[in-house]
Amino acid sequence: MTLAITNSSIFECETGNYHTFCPISCVSWLYQKIEDSFFLVIGTKTCGYFLQNAMGVMIFAEPRYAMAELEEGDISAQLNDYEELKRLCLQIKKDRKPGVIFWIGTCTTEIIKMDLEGIGPQLEADIQIPIIVARANGLDYAFTQGEDTVLAAMAHRCPNTIQCSKQSKYNTKRLIIFGSLPETVVKQLNHELQQQNIHVTGWLPCSRYSELPVIQSGDYVIGVNPFLSRTATTLMRRRKAKLISAPFPIGPDGTKAWIYKICNVFNITPKGLEQREKTIWNNLEQYLQLIQGKSVFFMGDNLLEISLARFLIRCGMIVYEIGIPYMDKRYQSAEIQLLTDTCKKMKVNMPKIVEKPDNYNQLDRIRDLQPDLVITGMAHANPLEARGINTKWSVEFTFAQIHGFTNAQDILELITKPLRRNTSIHNGDNIYIKS
Numbered sequence: 001m002t003l004a005i006t007n008s009s010i011f012e013c014e015t016g017n018y019h020t021f022c023p024i025s026c027v028s029w030l031y032q033k034i035e036d037s038f039f040l041v042i043g044t045k046t047c048g049y050f051l052q053n054a055m056g057v058m059i060f061a062e063p064r065y066a067m068a069e070l071e072e073g074d075i076s077a078q079l080n081d082y083e084e085l086k087r088l089c090l091q092i093k094k095d096r097k098p099g100v101i102f103w104i105g106t107c108t109t110e111i112i113k114m115d116l117e118g119i120g121p122q123l124e125a126d127i128q129i130p131i132i133v134a135r136a137n138g139l140d141y142a143f144t145q146g147e148d149t150v151l152a153a154m155a156h157r158c159p160n161t162i163q164c165s166k167q168s169k170y171n172t173k174r175l176i177i178f179g180s181l182p183e184t185v186v187k188q189l190n191h192e193l194q195q196q197n198i199h200v201t202g203w204l205p206c207s208r209y210s211e212l213p214v215i216q217s218g219d220y221v222i223g224v225n226p227f228l229s230r231t232a233t234t235l236m237r238r239r240k241a242k243l244i245s246a247p248f249p250i251g252p253d254g255t256k257a258w259i260y261k262i263c264n265v266f267n268i269t270p271k272g273l274e275q276r277e278k279t280i281w282n283n284l285e286q287y288l289q290l291i292q293g294k295s296v297f298f299m300g301d302n303l304l305e306i307s308l309a310r311f312l313i314r315c316g317m318i319v320y321e322i323g324i325p326y327m328d329k330r331y332q333s334a335e336i337q338l339l340t341d342t343c344k345k346m347k348v349n350m351p352k353i354v355e356k357p358d359n360y361n362q363l364d365r366i367r368d369l370q371p372d373l374v375i376t377g378m379a380h381a382n383p384l385e386a387r388g389i390n391t392k393w394s395v396e397f398t399f400a401q402i403h404g405f406t407n408a409q410d411i412l413e414l415i416t417k418p419l420r421r422n423t424s425i426h427n428g429d430n431i432y433i434k435s
Ligand code: SF4
Pocket: 022, 023, 024, 043, 044, 046, 047, 048, 050, 105, 106, 107, 108, 136, 137, 138, 139
């Protein structure tokens, strides 16, 4: 580890008084990704209200998640937790026939010290259905870290022996990628690696619980998202896998670095990677013209901030501040190094990285700096717009397809939308790029 990591002056830590989604929100994308799953959030009405509102229209589509709402009797330990959960899980088993049930622990189960990890295995044996416990509560984690807790719990369940030994025609080293991405993006990244003669052994998670990838000691693992540090640690410590530390495949620069790092570990000389990156940059030219020289401020709420900021700096933007809920300097070391290199290349100052930001202080700084764009949550978006500052909802980056070469355009589509919209309102014209 060099330079950037030791340069502590770019890192700051504030009070943690900031807006973000509760990590239980991860059920909304994970239930769609793992098609035979059911998520049971064990919490209070507060959690239920949050899910119901944050998930919007999804709640009308018979989602495979539900709340186990705790009552007075549960909290004062008058009811038997085991019997109550058994009753609910049997009902879920009968009505929805899932392949796995996830129990999502919340703030309340933490505070009343409900022993979910203790009850889970007993009940699993009793009702004959896998039960995975993940503590995705708002006391310890922010937004996307919810997925991290679920994947870390799933990592324990990956089988460690190969049933039917399928020999790869590409190479003998095994590569498992972790991070939940839509199937189309999974296919795109698999294809990019196949172009380099690298066969992806499996993904954690995959679309069915029964198809979890085999993870053996010595297998290589790599993450696609910056918020998966617990999963990475679990895979290394518990499953004895080798972590490939690389920048994340967000933006053409990040994707190239990600593939390059894998090739490096697999002793493969990358083919046509430089040209592939160049073509993507050329295709982005129209967007780049719109954002070059413009300034951006990340308030920070989803942990994708460093990768996005690095990509935007490479696009020619000036980043004033990168707010981030939690910063794992080890897991993100390659990404921070790429950020440092990108700043040098683009001849701009390294932005300040503010962990656990204080939104109140940030608004003060925004007022002084007057950035061209603020990437923020919904709580501050409209008030800032009313004060003449362009904003982009940060949550959209979590749900949009932003990984790999082909989706770089979608990131810039999101970034430039408020700028294009506000310019067109002022000029009275329409300058939409994408039809
Ligand atoms: S922060 Fe805690 S109480 Fe609030 S919704 Fe999340 S888990 Fe529930």
